[in-house]
Amino acid sequence: MKLLEFLKRERKKSASVAKERLQIIVAHQRGERDQPDYMPMLENELLEVIRRYVQVDQDAINISLDRDNDCSVLELNVTLPRDE
Amino acid sequence: MAKIIVVTSGKGGVGKTTSAAAIATGLALRGNKTVVIDFDVGLRNLDLVMGCERRVVYDLINVIQGEAGLNQALIRDKRTENLHILPASQTRDKAALTPEGVEKALETLSQEYDFIVCDSPAGIEHGAQLAMYFADEAIVVTNPEVSSVRDSDRILGLLASKTRRAERSEPPVQEHLLITRYDPNRVTSGDMLTLEDVREILAINLVGLIPESEAVLRASNQGVPVVHDMDSDAGKAYADTVSRLLGEEVPLRFYGYQKKGLLSRMFGGGRR
Ligand SMILES: Nc1ncnc2c1ncn2[C@@H]1O[C@H](COP(=O)(O)OP(=O)(O)O)[C@@H](O)[C@H]1O
Numbered sequence: 001m002k003l004l005e006f007l008k009r010e011r012k013k014s015a016s017v018a019k020e021r022l023q024i025i026v027a028h029q030r031g032e033r034d035q036p037d038y039m040p041m042l043e044n045e046l047l048e049v050i051r052r053y054v055q056v057d058q059d060a061i062n063i064s065l066d067r068d069n070d071c072s073v074l075e076l077n078v079t080l081p082r083d084e
Numbered sequence: 085m086a087k088i089i090v091v092t093s094g095k096g097g098v099g100k101t102t103s104a105a106a107i108a109t110g111l112a113l114r115g116n117k118t119v120v121i122d123f124d125v126g127l128r129n130l131d132l133v134m135g136c137e138r139r140v141v142y143d144l145i146n147v148i149q150g151e152a153g154l155n156q157a158l159i160r161d162k163r164t165e166n167l168h169i170l171p172a173s174q175t176r177d178k179a180a181l182t183p184e185g186v187e188k189a190l191e192t193l194s195q196e197y198d199f200i201v202c203d204s205p206a207g208i209e210h211g212a213q214l215a216m217y218f219a220d221e222a223i224v225v226t227n228p229e230v231s232s233v234r235d236s237d238r239i240l241g242l243l244a245s246k247t248r249r250a251e252r253s254e255p256p257v258q259e260h261l262l263i264t265r266y267d268p269n270r271v272t273s274g275d276m277l278t279l280e281d282v283r284e285i286l287a288i289n290l291v292g293l294i295p296e297s298e299a300v301l302r303a304s305n306q307g308v309p310v311v312h313d314m315d316s317d318a319g320k321a322y323a324d325t326v327s328r329l330l331g332e333e334v335p336l337r338f339y340g341y342q343k344k345g346l347l348s349r350m351f352g353g354g355r356r
């Protein structure tokens with residue numbers, strides 16, 4: 001099983017790796033497109049505050065802004081380490 | 085009223101100037117009054133690709149600063165009727181390129197021409213944003229390669245937000261994908277993104293596919309836009325692109341695997 005997986009990985013062509021990476025990058029860039037300019041700063045400062053209490057990584061925090069017609073919802077997801 | 089088309093990409097060296105020169109020439113050859121403007125202040129190249137570098141007297145900045153009239157700065161193409169070139173300044177600071185000045189120049193040209201083709205500098209700063217600001221359509225030049233595709237997506241973001249059409253909530257800038265330097269053999273071997281991959285990732289309409297071609301270097305060596313070389317694959321591919329810009333439906337070519345003949349393998353000759 002392991003060997004088969006290894007062989008499969010070996011055969012994966014560089015162009016398909018490029019495509020997968022680009023799909024992730026572009027999805028991320030497009031998510032950022034419609035955000036207000038202050039979002040990256042807000043994200044960093046929130047992360048800083050959380051880190052005063054819990055040690056989390058940069059990618060443990062996920063923040064997004066959903067805009068509806070009459071209001072916006074700021075959604076903050078933080079994955080905390082398991083053994084608190 | 086002219087249609088303003090910006091040729092842009094974010095990344096440098098992907099083929100913007102080559103494409104702007106070929107497409108402007110192609111539009112003129114089809115009978116459209118066309119002017120192609122170099123926005124790459126400080127790094128002008130379009131004059132070389134168009135073969136008019138020795139006839140540059142005034143440039144875009146001189147016009148904007150009121151030091152020369154448009155008619156003094158415009159260079160008439162020697163080979164192609166209906167075609168003029170407005171060169172960039174080689175020496176002046178980019179800041180001399182003001183939105184008001186560009187707007188005024190474009191407005192005047194709009195009265196005279198059918199198409200205004202703007203050759204954008206690389207990057208996403210002042211010069212690139214100004215080149216796209218007044219555009220009706222955008223040709224996003226992309227190589228099948230990760231950094232070029234990512235930069236193209238950034239440019240699409242700017243086209244959707246930082247253009248006059250976006251700011252005035254007018255119908256958006258029409259976006260066209262132009263894939264250049266495509267090497268079908270490397271695509272077949274799995275080491276180059278396919279044209280479907282690039283189109284799927286960027287999700288915009290494909291207007292042309294230009295293969296990697298020796299004819300492009302030959303053309304720029306001679307200062308004759310490659311679309312004049314209708315025996316070459318790149319020349320034909322640019323002519324097809326122009327037809328599609330004009331609304332015609334033309335099938336894609338030059339995306340298939342090229343089998344090298346024995347002679348060309350022996351003597352290392354490439355594709356014409
Ligand atoms: N289809 C192509 N095949 C081979 N070489 C190309 C092709 N398109 C562009 N080039 C070469 O790539 C280089 C950069 O092209 P250029 O048009 O100046 O790019 P940009 O304006 O985006 O910086 C030039 O040397 C040009 O001759």
Ligand SMILES: [Mg+2]
Binds near residue numbers: 100101124129204205
């Ligand atoms: Mg250029």
